[in-house]
Amino acid sequence: MKNLDWAVLIFVLLFIVIYGIYKSQKVKTTESFLGGKTNPWWMVGLSIMATQASAITFLSTPGQAYHDGLGFVQFYFGLPIAMVILCVWVLPKFFKMNVLTAYEYLEKRFGLSTRILTAILFLIQRGLAAGITIFAPAIILSTILGWNLMLTNIVIGALVTIYTLVGGTEAVSQTQKQQMIVIFIGMFLAFYLIVENLPMNLNDALLYSGAMGKINPVSFEFDINSRYNIWSAFLGGTFLFLSYFGTDQSQVQRYLTGKSLKEARLGLLFNGLFKIPMQFFILFIGVMVFVFFQFEKTPLNFNPLSQKLQNNTEYRALNTEFNQLHEDKKQKIIAWKADHSPEIMAELKVLQAKEITIRQEVKDLIDKAAPEIESNDKDYVFIYYILNYLPTGIVGLLIAVILSAAMSSTSSELNALATTTVVDIYKRNFAPNISEKKYLNASRLFTLMWGMIAIFFAVNASLFENLIQAVNIIGSLFYGVILGVFAIAFLFPKIGGKATMWSILIVEPIIILLYFLDVRELIELEFLWLNPIGCLLMILSAGILEPFMKKVKI
Incomplete structure (x- = not known):
């Protein structure tokens, strides 16, 4: 990168961090976990999108499209359905009970054990995912600076942890608006420059990429072994997004910052409306990069x-x-x-x-x-294009886009992990009656702890098939079971806490086993199907166990 690129990169990141810390100076109580519940719908919507839009989105998604085309967009087709269901049935319950975490509701419905066990599943899943979101920008900086990848993971993880420690939820919420502005400007500039520099007109580019199998946004073939088709999207994807937005504290915490139920609903619907076009646009950039490289010599491997x-x-x-x-x-x-x-x-x-x-x-x-x-180089394709073919200054801006997304998503995850640990584990079980200031200090200690755990996972991460799939695979291992717990809570009033708790202990190992059987090619089952399978097994298991739980004291 040139000096101008470094200047743009440093200016953008410093502005975002300083602004967030300045806006969060009045954080003094645990109510700060929800940013004071003052956000309008558009800030809720942007905050939700920014939490999802990690560095993985802008680093890995174009590489996914470069290799496989637009088919990945089907993954998001179930999102609008999930948003409507959550707005109608789930958000009213959370706002009526005035909860800080999604898992508080479970204690009132099932008891403390189920609340703790479900919270632990979330902590494991989100702790792993936080490591992947640190690993993604580490790839960028290690490529740019020639740093050791392990050292870069540690540096980025430490910086994001400190940023989250100082500012908390309020800083995360306040800065996500600026981060999304930077992200949208950067990606539209990237698209414009790619199309402008194509050695053929856009119509020819579409015809050529279509003939090469890249313009393939929808597949109607029903195949349980196919990772992305419209059936897995509407079935597996809807279950995944119901769990992600309805039970994952990193998302629940975003819309609970809304100043009213109406504002939270509008924020979720905003996300459901704009997420698919946003992902399609980022994938389309990857397809245009593919066309561009038909005329430009590329390395044999982008790593x-x-x-x-x-x-x-x-x-x-x-x-x-x-x-x-x-x-x-x-x-x-x-x-x-x-x-x-x-x-x-x-x-x-x-x-x-x-x-x-x-x-x-x-x-x-x-x-x-x-x-x-x-050897798997999907995640290096877009960064190779940025560094070698974009003008000076724009390179710095796009690197700032990717790192801003990393800060946004990782800080949201660390903050949600700390909130869940304090509210659902520490406060409920170990320190129920200490001062608000001590709870706030405890949240900072847990933020530091989860930051260190995320760095450990990042250092030991691999690229899987590519990073964006890795995050969704990790989620699918746990989300189906967690969604099953909430589905039982909302829809099956006769099923109690004991049957639900034992079902978690039975079903979660089954889901993990199914995944590893697929990895070893003993069965063929794509990861999206783990979400509905986990949810339905939870309901079935708890329904079978409930009559026995009434007779047996456990």
Whole structure:
């Protein structure tokens, strides 16, 4: 990066941090966990979107589209349905009871044990996810600065933890407005510059990327083994989002900052309305990056560490083949633009298939010759484009976008983890009658604790298939069971706390087992289906156990 890029990056981040700390100076009580319940609907909506829009969204999503097209957008099709259900049935209960966390409601419905057990499931899941959201921006800075990835994880995790410690929920809420403004400006600029610099007009770019299988936003094929289709989106996705927005404290805490039930509802509906277009837009940027790179030479693997193999004989042979293939393909595309010949397009598809094969051979070579280097390069595609092809100043702004998103989402997660630990565990079980100031101090200690745990997970993270899927996989391991607990609480008044608690202990290991059986290819079950399976197993198990719980004292 040039000096101007660094100046833009530092200015944007310092402004956001200083503003948030300034606006949160009056934080003195545990009511600050909810930012004083003063936010209007639009701030609630932006805060919800900013909490979701982590660095992973802007780093990983374009890379996902570069490789696989727009199909990932289907993941969000169940979101509007989930928002309507939550607005009608869940938010009124939370506001009527004036709760600080979602899990307070469970104690009044089921008892203390179920409340604690469900809160612990959330803490495990969100603690893991916080590590991934630290890991994503660490990739960026380690790439830019040439730093060791482990050191970069520690530095970023420490900075976000300190920022959250000083400002708390109020700082998080206040700064998310500025963060979303920076994010929208940066991404629209990126899109404009990509389209402006395409070596073909937008219509040709759409035709070409469509022929290459990138314009594929909807698949109607019902296949339980397919990760993204409209059926898994509306079934698995709806269950996932019901749990995420209805039971995950990092989200519940955002809309409970609304100054009224009406404002919270409008904020959730705002999120449901704009999230799908936002994700589609970010994915579309990735598709345009794919078209751009049809004319620009790219590395065999986008992970910059893969260049360590450039003296490897096999790597050099693959690179020579790849370079020739790229030139052949570029000439074919120029010829195709002239008359959109279907014969030439058929030849281009063959060349594209060969390119995919070569890239896979390079990944296999990296895994064999340098296993310490991450061969999966989806998360490096967009950052490679930013650093090498965007103008000075814009590079700094887009890096600020990604790091702002990291600050926003990670600080929200750490704050929610601290709030749940204080309210549901510490205050309820160990210190029920101490002063508000001591609870606030305890929340800061727990923020520090969860920050250190998140850093530990970040240091030990791997790229999975790519980061945005990793976060959703972690969520799917727990969200179905947690949603099942709340579904029983809201819909099945005759099922009590003992049956529900034992069902958690039975069903959660089953869900984890199903996932690992799929990983080892003993069964075929994509992770989105774990959400409805977990929820339905909870309801079924608790319904079966309830008659026995009435007879047995446990």
